[in-house]
Amino acid sequence: MTTRSAPEPTRPLPSLAGEVADKPKQPVTARGERTRSALVxxxxxxxxxxxxxxxxxxxxxAEANCSTGTFYTYFQSKEE
Structure with missing residues (x-):
């Protein structure tokens, strides 16, 4: 009889840029902050x-007058 161990906790996968994939990028420039604010x-x-x-x-x-890719620069989903 074998016993199952609890699954290992999942960790966030690194993105290609070396950042954690589940952590959205925060704006570092005034323009980025304006864009993120416009999206919100x-x-x-x-x-x-x-x-x-x-x-x-x-x-x-469309309401923020930006691309979908720009949205995903600052947010992972609509829920966020």
């Missing part, structure tokens, strides 16, 4: 207008 403000407007469940990432990025 756009998300609030879209959530208020459409509701969280019905909101799409493309709606948020």
């Amino acid at each position: 403000a756009a998300a609030r407007r879209v959530f208020e207008r459409d509701g969280f469940q019905e909101s799409r990432l493309t709606d948020i990025t």
Whole structure:
């Protein structure tokens, strides 16, 4: 009879840039901070207008006038 051991806790995988993959990049420039703030403000407007469940990432990025790739520079998901 063999006993199972508890699974090992998972650790975040490093990204290609050497950063931890589950930690979003924080802006280091004034422009980056403005972009991130614009995304947060756009998300609030879209959530208020459409509701969280019905909101799409493309709606948020269009409202903020930026690309989806830019969104993922600062956030991993809509939930974040």
